[in-house]
Amino acid sequence: GAVVSQHPSRVICKSGTSVKIECRSLDFQATTMFWYRQFPKKSLMLMATSNEGSKATYEQGVEKDKFLINHASLTLSTLTVTSAHPEDSSFYICSARTGDHYGYTFGSGTRLTVV
């Protein structure tokens, strides 16, 4: 089945630094990928939709200059958290739409802790 690989699984960084999270579709081409953020014991909140070769579409309230998304190929999307602060600490999850138009496969998530 479709596999989405997300790295790193955990990252700790200092305030003010930037962190990059990668999301790869391993056995299919993903023209569209999605980035979600999840707080403890809460649901997944969509941050942005990433389309290969074009600018990402951000949800209302998500700072596009803080959360930089790049989708340069059909198998890779990256999320960079710039100038990270403790309030950016969260669980970030990517998802890709599979070729059957309806299927969505999720990565394993990245636990970001900003100290």
Place this chain on the structure above:
Amino acid sequence: GENVEQHPSTLSVQEGDSAVIKCTYSDSASNYFPWYKQELGKGPQLIIDIRSNVGEKKDQRIAVTLNKTAKHFSLHITETQPEDSAVYFCAASKGNTPLVFGKGTRLSVIA
């Protein structure tokens, strides 16, 4: 936009009993309804999905039913086992739009 409500938020059942989780959606144009299981520290895993042209779908101990008129869909897990303990999310989309998730149900199966 779409709004998905999920109930209950927590559910405890005895091993071997059935568990039912219910969701309602607001956008009648939604046509894809997946259910995900999320274990602690992991990404969501698709367990079953249903499309709007189908009323019921079953996969071993798991079944999903869809009532388009009432705009609600339900997850049924029979013969629950301790390994079924997790958080379950329902979601809805129009197929070409991002998934909108319910708030989740924490299922505990007591041995």
